[in-house]
Amino acid sequence: MKSTCKFCWLISLVLAVALGLGVYKVVVVGSVAPYADGRVSVLLLPNERNKVLAEMRGLLESVQAVTEAAVAGDMAAIETTARAVGMAAAEAESPAMMSKLPLEFKTLGLATHKAFDDLADLAAGGAEPMAVIANLSQVMLNCTACHQGYRLGVVGENDE
Numbered sequence: 001m002k003s004t005c006k007f008c009w010l011i012s013l014v015l016a017v018a019l020g021l022g023v024y025k026v027v028v029v030g031s032v033a034p035y036a037d038g039r040v041s042v043l044l045l046p047n048e049r050n051k052v053l054a055e056m057r058g059l060l061e062s063v064q065a066v067t068e069a070a071v072a073g074d075m076a077a078i079e080t081t082a083r084a085v086g087m088a089a090a091e092a093e094s095p096a097m098m099s100k101l102p103l104e105f106k107t108l109g110l111a112t113h114k115a116f117d118d119l120a121d122l123a124a125g126g127a128e129p130m131a132v133i134a135n136l137s138q139v140m141l142n143c144t145a146c147h148q149g150y151r152l153g154v155v156g157e158n159d160e
């Protein structure tokens with residue numbers, strides 16, 4: 001049954017391409033739209049956007065607390081603060097929301113959480129306060145890079 005098999009191959013090919021495009025959309029592209037000021041909008045549900053923004057405010061609080069602790073020479077406080085926004089904090093993200101984030105956004109976000117774990121290790125390893133500040137300034141290049149490229153929008157806002 002040569003012709004049936006050709007048909008099977010065709011169906012398989014179509015399915016493979018569809019699957020590939022689906023994976024590409026979910027893993028690489030995400031749910032995005034261009035925005036008037038040149039940044040890319042990541043389009044989320046209102047509650048997802050609120051959750052990410054709350055996490056962001058938490059990151060800013062961590063940066064403030066690490067700076068304050070470094071000035072005071074309190075390395076234990078730096079370790080605790082940085083660890084709280086390390087990779088453990090990233091594990092709570094919902095897969096549904098992760099699928100809406102572009103690959104670069106996910107990469108920068110995870111790199112930032114990982115960098116806070118490294119900062120905690122640095123503080124725990126007896127680093128000097130200035131070395132912590134120097135490391136933090138490098139971590140913050142992730143904040144500024146992501147903020148330069150992206151904003152958070154709500155699904156449907158660009159359809160109006």
Ligand code: HEC
Binds near residue numbers: 054059142150152
């Ligand atoms: C992976 C991308 C990414 C990284 C990394 C990132 N941010 Fe953000 N952040 C965003 C986006 C997107 C917004 C929303 C901006 C908008 O919609 O205009 C935001 C918003 C914020 C806000 C505003 C919150 C609010 O309630 O409006 C703060 C504060 C903030 N980020 C702090 C930080 C700090 C501090 C870091 C680094 C330690 C950081 N962010 C790292 C993407 C990121």
